[in-house]
Amino acid sequence: KTYLEHTVVPVADLNWSLKFFADVFGMTEKRRKENTPRGTQVWLTGGLQLVERKAAGADETDGGWNHHLGLMVSDLEAATKAALAVPGVHPIEGQPAKWVELPDGTVLELFQAPKD
Numbered sequence: 001k002t003y004l005e006h007t008v009v010p011v012a013d014l015n016w017s018l019k020f021f022a023d024v025f026g027m028t029e030k031r032r033k034e035n036t037p038r039g040t041q042v043w044l045t046g047g048l049q050l051v052e053r054k055a056a057g058a059d060e061t062d063g064g065w066n067h068h069l070g071l072m073v074s075d076l077e078a079a080t081k082a083a084l085a086v087p088g089v090h091p092i093e094g095q096p097a098k099w100v101e102l103p104d105g106t107v108l109e110l111f112q113a114p115k116d
Helices: 014-025 076-084
Strands: 007-011 029-036 039-044 048-052 068-073 099-101 107-112
Touching (some): 007 014, 014 039, 014 048, 076 107
Antiparallel strands (some): 039 048
16 A cells, blocks of 8 residues: 655745644644754644745755645645635636645645545
8 A cells, every 4th residue: 555655845934834734734743853954844744844945046946846735635625715715825727726826836736535
Protein backbone atom coordinates (compact mmCIF):
# COMPACT_ATOMS: atom_id res chain seq x y z
CA LYS A 1 0.00 0.00 0.00
CA THR A 2 1.41 3.37 -0.99
CA TYR A 3 0.49 6.75 0.46
CA LEU A 4 2.01 10.20 0.60
CA GLU A 5 4.17 10.49 3.71
CA HIS A 6 4.95 14.18 3.23
CA THR A 7 5.44 16.85 0.63
CA VAL A 8 7.69 19.92 0.81
CA VAL A 9 6.39 23.29 -0.28
CA PRO A 10 8.42 26.51 -0.33
CA VAL A 11 6.37 29.48 0.91
CA ALA A 12 6.97 33.23 0.82
CA ASP A 13 5.45 33.99 4.24
CA LEU A 14 5.85 31.14 6.72
CA ASN A 15 3.67 32.68 9.44
CA TRP A 16 0.83 33.39 7.01
CA SER A 17 1.04 29.84 5.65
CA LEU A 18 1.06 28.27 9.13
CA LYS A 19 -2.06 30.24 10.08
CA PHE A 20 -3.81 29.43 6.78
CA PHE A 21 -3.25 25.66 7.00
CA ALA A 22 -4.22 25.63 10.71
CA ASP A 23 -7.35 27.79 10.32
CA VAL A 24 -8.68 26.29 7.08
CA PHE A 25 -7.56 22.65 7.30
CA GLY A 26 -6.74 22.09 10.99
CA MET A 27 -3.12 21.17 10.17
CA THR A 28 -0.94 21.97 13.19
CA GLU A 29 2.81 22.20 13.70
CA LYS A 30 4.57 18.94 14.66
CA ARG A 31 8.23 19.88 14.29
CA ARG A 32 10.39 22.89 13.37
CA LYS A 33 13.99 23.50 12.29
CA GLU A 34 15.23 27.08 12.35
CA ASN A 35 18.05 28.60 10.27
CA THR A 36 18.68 25.69 7.89
CA PRO A 37 20.46 26.41 4.59
CA ARG A 38 17.03 26.48 2.89
CA GLY A 39 15.42 28.59 5.63
CA THR A 40 13.12 27.64 8.48
CA GLN A 41 11.31 24.34 7.95
CA VAL A 42 8.06 23.38 9.66
CA TRP A 43 6.34 19.97 9.52
CA LEU A 44 2.54 19.94 9.91
CA THR A 45 0.12 17.18 10.72
CA GLY A 46 -1.17 15.60 7.54
CA GLY A 47 2.24 15.24 5.87
CA LEU A 48 2.95 18.83 4.84
CA GLN A 49 6.42 20.37 5.26
CA LEU A 50 6.66 24.13 4.70
CA VAL A 51 10.02 25.75 3.91
CA GLU A 52 10.36 29.52 3.90
CA ARG A 53 11.78 30.97 0.71
CA LYS A 54 15.13 32.28 1.90
CA ALA A 55 15.86 34.84 -0.80
CA ALA A 56 13.64 36.97 -2.96
CA GLY A 57 13.97 35.95 -6.59
CA ALA A 58 15.11 32.41 -5.76
CA ASP A 59 15.20 30.05 -8.72
CA GLU A 60 11.60 28.86 -8.90
CA THR A 61 12.51 25.76 -10.91
CA ASP A 62 14.49 24.40 -7.94
CA GLY A 63 12.96 21.78 -5.70
CA GLY A 64 9.51 21.46 -7.26
CA TRP A 65 8.38 25.09 -6.94
CA ASN A 66 5.94 24.63 -9.79
CA HIS A 67 4.06 21.72 -8.22
CA HIS A 68 0.75 21.78 -6.40
CA LEU A 69 -0.62 20.13 -3.27
CA GLY A 70 -3.46 17.65 -3.53
CA LEU A 71 -5.29 17.64 -0.19
CA MET A 72 -7.99 15.21 0.90
CA VAL A 73 -10.65 17.09 2.88
CA SER A 74 -13.65 15.85 4.85
CA ASP A 75 -16.05 18.38 3.27
CA LEU A 76 -14.96 19.62 -0.15
CA GLU A 77 -17.54 22.38 -0.43
CA ALA A 78 -16.87 23.75 3.07
CA ALA A 79 -13.08 23.59 2.65
CA THR A 80 -13.23 25.36 -0.71
CA LYS A 81 -15.44 28.11 0.73
CA ALA A 82 -13.17 28.49 3.79
CA ALA A 83 -10.07 28.75 1.62
CA LEU A 84 -11.61 31.30 -0.74
CA ALA A 85 -12.81 33.39 2.22
CA VAL A 86 -9.19 34.10 3.18
CA PRO A 87 -7.96 37.42 1.73
CA GLY A 88 -5.61 36.88 -1.19
CA VAL A 89 -6.73 33.31 -1.94
CA HIS A 90 -8.46 32.93 -5.29
CA PRO A 91 -9.79 30.31 -7.72
CA ILE A 92 -7.65 29.42 -10.72
CA GLU A 93 -9.09 30.50 -14.04
CA GLY A 94 -9.93 27.60 -16.32
CA GLN A 95 -9.80 25.01 -13.52
CA PRO A 96 -12.60 23.39 -11.50
CA ALA A 97 -13.59 25.20 -8.28
CA LYS A 98 -11.54 22.76 -6.18
CA TRP A 99 -8.32 24.45 -7.42
CA VAL A 100 -7.20 27.50 -5.42
CA GLU A 101 -4.08 29.65 -5.38
CA LEU A 102 -2.58 31.20 -2.25
CA PRO A 103 -1.09 34.72 -2.28
CA ASP A 104 2.49 33.39 -2.63
CA GLY A 105 1.58 31.28 -5.67
CA THR A 106 1.17 27.95 -3.87
CA VAL A 107 -1.56 25.97 -5.66
CA LEU A 108 -3.93 23.59 -3.88
CA GLU A 109 -6.13 20.93 -5.44
CA LEU A 110 -8.79 19.79 -2.97
CA PHE A 111 -10.35 16.32 -3.02
CA GLN A 112 -13.37 14.93 -1.18
CA ALA A 113 -12.16 12.24 1.22
CA PRO A 114 -14.16 9.02 1.13
CA LYS A 115 -16.94 8.89 3.70
CA ASP A 116 -16.38 6.24 6.40
